[in-house]
Amino acid sequence: MTALNALTIAEARDGLRRGDFSAREITDACITAIDAADALNAFVTKTPEKALAMADAADARLKAGDAPAMCGVPVGIKDLFCTEGVRAQAASDILRGFKPPYESTVTRRLWDDGAVMLGKLNMDEFAMGSSNETSAYGPVASPWRRRGDNRPLTPGGSSGGSAAAVSADLCLAATGTDTGGSIRQPAAFTGIVGLKPTYGRCSRWGVVAFASSLDQAGPMTKTVRDAAIMLQAIAGEDAKDSTSAPIPVPDFEAALTGDVRGRRIGVPKEYRLDGMPAEIEALWAKGRAMLADAGAEIVDISLPHTKYALPAYYIIAPAEASSNLARYDGVRYGLRAELQPGDDMTDLYERSRAEGFGAEVKRRVMIGAYVLSAGYYDAYYLRAQKVRTLIRRDFEQAFDAGVDAILTPATPSAAFALGEVGGDDPVAMYLNDVFTVTVNLAGLPAISVPAGMNEAGLPLGLQLIGQPWGEAALLNDACALENAAGARPRPGAWW
Known part of the structure; x- marks a missing residue:
């Protein structure tokens, strides 16, 4: 059993x-x-x-x-x-x-x-x-x-x-x-x-x-x-x-x-990356064959803006993270740093956040604050959102063309x-x-x-x-x- x-x-x-x-x-x-x-x-x-x-x-x-x-x-x-x-x-x-x-x-x-x-x-x-x-x-x-x-x-x-x-x-x-x-x-x-x-x-x-x-x-x-x-x-x-x-x-x-x-199953050519390990390519081919053997139709498709997805994501996600994590200040709950004589509330916020957040979170909060800052918002965040729209449109066009x-x-x-x-x-x-x-x-x-x-x-x-x-x-x-x-x-x- x-x-x-x-x-x-x-x-x-x-x-x-x-x-x-x-x-x-x-x-x-x-x-x-x-x-x-x-x-x-x-x-x-x-x-x-x-x-x-x-x-x-x-x-x-x-x-x-x-x-x-x-x-x-x-x-x-x-x-x-x-x-x-x-x-x-x-x-x-x-x-x-x-x-x-x-x-x-x-x-x-x-x-x-x-x-x-x-x-x-x-x-x-x-x-x-x-x-x-x-x-x-x-x-x-x-x-x-x-x-x-x-x-x-x-x-x-x-x-x-x-x-x-x-x-x-x-x-x-x-x-x-x-x-x-x-x-x-x-x-x-x-x-x-x-x-x-x-x-x-x-x-x-x-x-x-x-x-x-x-x-x-x-x-x-x-x-x-x-x-x-x-x-x-x-x-x-x-x-x-x-x-x-x-x-x-x-x-x-x-x-x-x-x-x-x-069922029509699309296979996007843009996901064939340079340097992709042979075992991943072989698995993908195996997956296509298994679905075809089950009666699905395999069709090649294009998602042309895929190559911009990773940089767009690592602008949008840190930007939203920097906003969401701004609430953690050590005042009402969680870690609160020890104040030193002469410290004020700004010192409390800064020290609590410095001690409470790990290196990767700090990195993303700083990236997010940067791309949302005056002078950089249009160049980074707004442009990434436009790329996001194009990526969504790629999928919509594939589905509209009959891909399931x-x-x-x-x-x-x-x-x-x-x-x-x-x-x-x-x-x-x-x-x-x-x-x-x-x-x-x-x-x-x-x-x-x-x-x-x-x-x-x-x-x-x-x-x-x-x-x-x-x-x-x-x-x-x-x-x-x-x-x-x-x-x-x-x-x-x-x-």
């Missing part, structure tokens, strides 16, 4: 309804797995007592016949989501010890459906990073290792704790957020499914903001079906978030027929070792987002699906990009790709 913590959401739901096991038993199995996996540094706040109480409440609902799909399912929550009475620090010292007196809409919807909170998950500070190395809690180690190499690998970022926890079977699923690829890139690095919904599909209320026009919450799961089930629970309009859309939420799981006959979805690599490489990328050249780290940022700039849904392994035994993912509000069709395309790729890869437990 499969270990209870290794179940998928769908398997747990069906087993709970049949009475094969209880929510408390699944939760106990996850708590045991979490306690044995401290070497991963995935969970930064454990809530076992709360989890068991929530599991008992879920068992009562199951016994009464009032059991939504997520009822009794133990999940991990990215530290960016506010959780009432439980630390939400965004992996930053500036929010050290902050316990929100309210619940984010996404987590509230999960708890209303009977899901169980196991704790809070590590991440890059304020979601700024691609390797989970900027966290105030320290880096997360991937549950994967290269064959014959014991160096710890990155699980990706910023949702690295979520990806590692799901991949290592510490929880059945986890929440993530995606501003430029922070769900899809770590999902690809760890062999799980990561779905970034259409901007506005899920409420951002109660999620600590990085870049408000780009951020979107989404599920990180073991299978495409699980992503559909979890998205169903967290999606929908929210009066507390003016950017959430009054769009009906379809039955995403019901759309998973796996039939993609007649777009297939690309999810990442430019497999997972790399901690400390291997970046260093004195942060731009090298930013290049990890080259295949994902276009989706956020255009506000589209996209999903990363594990589709193969490299020669070193590490998982590789493919990305499918869908039409606005087309998550149901996108999930079905992903289901066909998942079926063709076979069973999801599983890491060997070294921890």
Whole structure:
């Protein structure tokens, strides 16, 4: 029998309804797995007592016949989501010890459906990073290792704790957020499914903001079906978030027929980068062949402004970050620096922010303040917004021409070792987002699906990009790709 913590959401739901096991038993199995996996540094706040109480409440609902799909399912929550009475620090010292007196809409919807909170998950500070190395809690180690190499690998970022926890079977699923690829890139690095919904599909209320026009919450799961089930629970309009859309939420799981006959899948030539590793090119070709064999029509398309996406993103996102992070001043909550004799309020603000923010956050805040400053706004920020419009138009023209979805690599490489990328050249780290940022700039849904392994035994993912509000069709395309790729890869437990 499969270990209870290794179940998928769908398997747990069906087993709970049949009475094969209880929510408390699944939760106990996850708590045991979490306690044995401290070497991963995935969970930064454990809530076992709360989890068991929530599991008992879920068992009562199951016994009464009032059991939504997520009822009794133990999940991990990215530290960016506010959780009432439980630390939400965004992996930053500036929010050290902050316990929100309210619940984010996404987590509230999960708890209303009977899901169980196991704790809070590590991440890059304020979601700024691609390797989970900027966290105030320290880096997360991937549950994967290269064959014959014991160096710890990155699980990706910023949702690295979520990806590692799901991949290592510490929880059945986890929440993530995606501003430029922070769900899809770590999902690809760890062999799980990561779905970034259409901007506005899920409420951002109660999620600590990085870049408000780009951020979107989404599920990180073991299978495409699980992503559909979890998205169903967290999606929908929210009066507390003016950017959430009054769009009906379809039955995403019901759309998973796996039939993609007649679907037109676009392959953009601009995603063929100079120096792309052969294993990524081979995976992409494999993905095209798998979808074609399933009955889809593969068509070559052009997204001509793709080459401008990365520089535009790294102007817009830091600009919004500098604005959003201006509120953290050390006065009402979080870290407050010690004042010296003669210091004034300006000294308090400056010292608190200098001590509370990490190097990457400071870098992006300064970049953002610069591009928004007088004399540079038009030259940088306004021009980047015009490029964003052109990128969105590229996608619109492709979809208007009859393309149903777009297939690309999810990442430019497999997972790399901690400390291997970046260093004195942060731009090298930013290049990890080259295949994902276009989706956020255009506000589209996209999903990363594990589709193969490299020669070193590490998982590789493919990305499918869908039409606005087309998550149901996108999930079905992903289901066909998942079926063709076979069973999801599983890491060997070294921890």
